[in-house]
Amino acid sequence: MKQSVRFVFQLFVADHATNSVQALANLRAICKAHLPQMHEIEVVDVFAQPNRALSEKIFMTPTLLVLQPGPTRRLVGNLSETTTVLRTLGLESPE
Template sequence: MNEPVPNADLPKGAYVFRLYLADGAPNSVRALANLYAICRRHFPESHRIEIIDVLQEPLRALEEGILVTPTMVKVSPEPELQIIGNLSDEEEVLRALGLPQREPA
């Protein structure tokens, strides 16, 4: 999968996400697409996404306490948090990340 990019290449305060998925499972594919879309829209120049396929790295997932896929972990900025699911509800993802939501139309 993707090799992690050193954090030194990222601006201070950049978002670092780790997405645990199960190969081509539909919810995993959707979570990846949704996370990419959220990152492009809300922090296009200040994010990194590390992808861990639990089918290829099951011990890593277990060591890190990941029991369900897809699971997205916000590694930084702190505090670290997990969101389970396909990330399709952007407003809920933003709320969980502590980001401002869009104003109603």
């Protein structure tokens, strides 16, 4: 993968709910292992910013939006299925 590729994520969470905390930890671990120095993570708490969640049509948490590289993709859940996350990001070829 070219070093010029930058991954931009928005992770919509519900305060400190267990699944939200796990999703952030899993995303950070994936980025550390597979995208060092090549990612940006914005965490959006739907309780603190409900209008933002509604404008992005986020109705479940945690939800990860992959904004870059495009097209925008979404993953719902705690991101514990690393293989699925990597495939969605295009970092692992489908079997």
